Amino acid sequence: MKLTLKIWRQKSAGTQGKFIKYEIDNISEDTSFLEMLDQLNVELEEKGEEPVHFDHDCREGICGTCSLYINGHPHGPHQTTTCQLHMRSFKDGDTITIEPWRAKAFPIIKDLVVDRSAFDRIIQSGGYISVNTGGTPDANEIPIPKDVASEAMDAASCIGCGACVAACKNASAMLFVSAKVAHLGKLPQGEVERHARVQRMVAQMDEEGFGACTNTGACAAECPKEISLTNIALMNRHYFNASFSH
Amino acid sequence: MSWLIKTLTSTLGRKLIMSLTGLFLIIFLLVHLAGNLQLLKDDGGMAFNIYAKFMTSNPLIKTTSYILYATFIIHILLSALLTINNLRARGAGYKVNRLSEGVTWSSKNMGILGTIIFIFLVAHLKHFWYEMHWGGIPMVTYEDVTVKDLYLVVATAYGELWYVLFYVVGMIALGFHLYHGFQSAFQTLGLNHLKYTPAIKVVGIGFSLIVPALYALIPLLMYLS
Ligand code: HEM
Ligand code: SF4
Ligand code: FES
Numbered sequence: 001m002k003l004t005l006k007i008w009r010q011k012s013a014g015t016q017g018k019f020i021k022y023e024i025d026n027i028s029e030d031t032s033f034l035e036m037l038d039q040l041n042v043e044l045e046e047k048g049e050e051p052v053h054f055d056h057d058c059r060e061g062i063c064g065t066c067s068l069y070i071n072g073h074p075h076g077p078h079q080t081t082t083c084q085l086h087m088r089s090f091k092d093g094d095t096i097t098i099e100p101w102r103a104k105a106f107p108i109i110k111d112l113v114v115d116r117s118a119f120d121r122i123i124q125s126g127g128y129i130s131v132n133t134g135g136t137p138d139a140n141e142i143p144i145p146k147d148v149a150s151e152a153m154d155a156a157s158c159i160g161c162g163a164c165v166a167a168c169k170n171a172s173a174m175l176f177v178s179a180k181v182a183h184l185g186k187l188p189q190g191e192v193e194r195h196a197r198v199q200r201m202v203a204q205m206d207e208e209g210f211g212a213c214t215n216t217g218a219c220a221a222e223c224p225k226e227i228s229l230t231n232i233a234l235m236n237r238h239y240f241n242a243s244f245s246h
Numbered sequence: 247m248s249w250l251i252k253t254l255t256s257t258l259g260r261k262l263i264m265s266l267t268g269l270f271l272i273i274f275l276l277v278h279l280a281g282n283l284q285l286l287k288d289d290g291g292m293a294f295n296i297y298a299k300f301m302t303s304n305p306l307i308k309t310t311s312y313i314l315y316a317t318f319i320i321h322i323l324l325s326a327l328l329t330i331n332n333l334r335a336r337g338a339g340y341k342v343n344r345l346s347e348g349v350t351w352s353s354k355n356m357g358i359l360g361t362i363i364f365i366f367l368v369a370h371l372k373h374f375w376y377e378m379h380w381g382g383i384p385m386v387t388y389e390d391v392t393v394k395d396l397y398l399v400v401a402t403a404y405g406e407l408w409y410v411l412f413y414v415v416g417m418i419a420l421g422f423h424l425y426h427g428f429q430s431a432f433q434t435l436g437l438n439h440l441k442y443t444p445a446i447k448v449v450g451i452g453f454s455l456i457v458p459a460l461y462a463l464i465p466l467l468m469y470l471s
Contacts, residue, residue, distance in 0.1 A: 212261055230438045233433055
């Protein structure tokens with residue numbers, strides 16, 4: 001395949017960036033999107049140009065490091081992570097526009113790499129359970145109904161990639177925060193702290209400058225882990241409950 | 247009290263107020279519609295005028311109307327604050343941006359739709375509400391009661407094609423606003439469940455189609471007759 005790439009290039013956080021056009025040839029349909037960028041970078045290095053910087057780690061769809069806003073969608077045209085996107089999703093001769101996540105709370109570091117440490121600070125503010133370490137408890141010591149365990153597990157599958165923020169017209173982090181609130185709040189180990197947790201995490205979310213949810217649903221539509229909007233409703237419920245009656 | 251301020255100024259708290267004021271405005275729309283439909287009665291405006299007099303003199307209704315003014319003001323001011331903050335949170339936008347699957351146009355344009363409703367509202371208040379309270383409206387006597395002939399003012403306005411069109415545009419914007427707003431208000435309150443959310447969505451779509459259509463029908467019919 002032969003492709004035209006329009007990629008956002010920006011030297012550093014403070015500098016002005018712009019789109020640069022690259023032509024690339026000999027891309028196999030079986031290549032992953034990130035391998036295609038690797039191939040571009042090899043060519044750029046051979047020419048003595050600076051390679052395109054982008055985030056990636058596991059390349060297995062589990063770590064949440066890869067990002068990229070591809071042709072108007074976070075993680076590209078399918079509901080998956082960028083590392084799991086393959087070139088067979090594109091056609092020969094296509095033009096592909098590649099942009100970084102855009103949010104005031106996710107400042108650009110370089111090219112397509114953004115600083116997502118705002119998510120880390122939200123987790124630090126309450127995305128944990130306080131238990132003393134000790135011997136390993138028995139697996140079935142605390143019985144948990146299957147449906148509760150499944151719902152918590154679904155919420156826990158959030159990988160913190162930030163596609164929800166990137167997709168949302170308000171750059172709201174509600175889907176991410178609600179996934180953590182639901183995951184920990186549904187299980188008995190985390191339930192005891194749920195009131196304080198949701199208040200601290202929402203306060204941190206606001207502090208970081210994420211927008212407010214307008215319930216458009218773009219986040220859930222683009223989330224590679226199919227986190228559901230019902231988690232946001234649950235977070236709101238927990239938050240109002242915690243604020244007005246605790 | 248600081249906990250209350252903290253709660254209501256958080257993004258979630260602001261949304262809570264948007265949702266509650268929005269739901270109150272939805273109830274208001276039904277009450278207002280019941281009154282307007284009396285314009286269609288073939289009695290030269292008697293039922294409507296007596297109703298208008300009742301609505302501006304009954305103490306309970308007068309109290310409710312002050313709550314309603316406050317509700318409108320809060321909903322509008324907060325919507326401006328939220329919309330501006332949300333734009334800021336995005337910062338520099340995307341070059342290529344596509345609508346995600348299942349996302350409605352309404353949900354992305356609540357601010358624009360609200361602004362059209364706001365313009366409609368200002369003109370509407372000027373024409374009828376201001377006139378009713380402080381304008382020089384001719385009086386009309388039915389048997390033993392003398393009331394202001396608001397019907398005459400309304401009928402005159404609805405005789406103008408541009409006003410009727412303006413009204414219809416306002417109602418279309420309201421319809422789109424509620425197409426998203428109705429069900430969104432419940433999601434904001436934390437009410438989202440497999441069991442009842444489908445029903446809320448159906449009622450919301452029905453409401454957003456039928457209520458604005460009935461409102462718009464009144465000036466249209468009065469213009470044509
Ligand atoms: C009778 C008139 C109106 C009704 C019945 C109404 C109703 C609603 C409802 C039910 C919502 C959803 C709340 C939620 O998502 O929780 C909403 C949201 C909104 N309304 Fe209105 N509204 C009216 C007039 C206005 C006006 C005049 C404006 C602006 C000038 C406005 C601006 C907004 C905005 C921007 C939102 C979205 C807020 C957000 O989700 O961040 N509305 N409205
Ligand atoms: S909710 Fe989905 S889109 Fe958002 S951070 Fe988690 S996995 Fe990524
Ligand atoms: S690189 Fe780990 S999820 Fe894509």
